[in-house]
Amino acid sequence: MTAAQYPPGTEPSAQRHGSSLTAFHTPWLTVREAHVPEPGGPGRDWYYVDHPGCALVLPVTADGTLLLIRSWRIAVRRWCLEAPAGRCEPGETPRETAVRELAEETGARAEVLHPLGSVWPSSGSSNEEVHLFLAPSVAPGQPRLDHGEVILPGPLPVEEALELATGGELQDAPTALALLRAHRRGLLPAPAHGAASVPLAQGEPR
Numbered sequence: 606m607t608a609a610q611y612p613p614g615t616e617p618s619a620q621r622h623g624s625s626l627t628a629f630h631t632p633w634l635t636v637r638e639a640h641v642p643e644p645g646g647p648g649r650d651w652y653y654v655d656h657p658g659c660a661l662v663l664p665v666t667a668d669g670t671l672l673l674i675r676s677w678r679i680a681v682r683r684w685c686l687e688a689p690a691g692r693c694e695p696g697e698t699p700r701e702t703a704v705r706e707l708a709e710e711t712g713a714r715a716e717v718l719h720p721l722g723s724v725w726p727s728s729g730s731s732n733e734e735v736h737l738f739l740a741p742s743v744a745p746g747q748p749r750l751d752h753g754e755v756i757l758p759g760p761l762p763v764e765e766a767l768e769l770a771t772g773g774e775l776q777d778a779p780t781a782l783a784l785l786r787a788h789r790r791g792l793l794p795a796p797a798h799g800a801a802s803v804p805l806a807q808g809e810p811r
Contacts, residue, residue, distance in 0.1 A: 656733035712746025
C-alpha cells in the first residue's frame with residue numbers, strides 16, 4: 606500500500622507504531638518486533654535489525670591510491686572489496702569510529718576527515734545508518750587486526766575504483782556510494798598514470 610492510499614490521519618508513523626519488543630539478541634545485533642497498524646485491519650508485526658550504526662572511511666593517498674581492503678563476508682560467501690568500516694561502539698562518535706577502523710584495518714592515520722553524509726543500506730530490514738567519510742593524503746601502515754580477523758589489502762588507483770563502482774563490479778553499496786559522492790564533490794585526486802593495483806588472489810572475486 607502506498608502512502609497515498611492511507612486515509613488522512615492514518616498514515617504509519619513512529620508515534621503509531623508504539624513500543625517494540627526484543628525478539629532476538631546477540632552481542633553483535635538485536636532483532637526487534639514492532640506492531641505496524643494498517644487502515645481497516647488489525648495491522649501486522651514487523652521484524653527488523655536494531656543496529657547502533659557504523660562508520661566507513663575512504664582512505665586516499667597523496668598519489669591517488671585508494672587503500673581499500675578485501676574481507677571475507679560469510680553471509681554472501683565471498684571476498685568483498687570495500688573501504689575500512691566498522692560498528693560504532695557505545696559512547697563513540699561516527700568520526701571517532703572512522704579514525705579507529707582506519708588505523709585497525711590499514712594502519713593509516715587520518716589527520717583530516719571530510720564527511721560524505723550517510724546511507725541506510727537496507728532500510729526495509731534494518732535501521733543501520735552508515736556514516737561516510739573521506740580521509741585524504743594518508744599513508745599505509747601496519748594493520749592492527751582483531752584475533753582471527755582476516756583482511757587483505759586491496760589498494761586501487763582512483764580511476765580503476767571508479768570504473769568498478771560505476772560498472773557494478775564493486776558490490777559493497779556504502780563503499781561505492783562514498784566513492785561516487787567524493788568524486789562528484791571533487792575530493793578525489795587526479796588519477797596517477799601508471800599506478801597499478803594489487804592482483805587478486807586465486808579464487809578471489811572482486
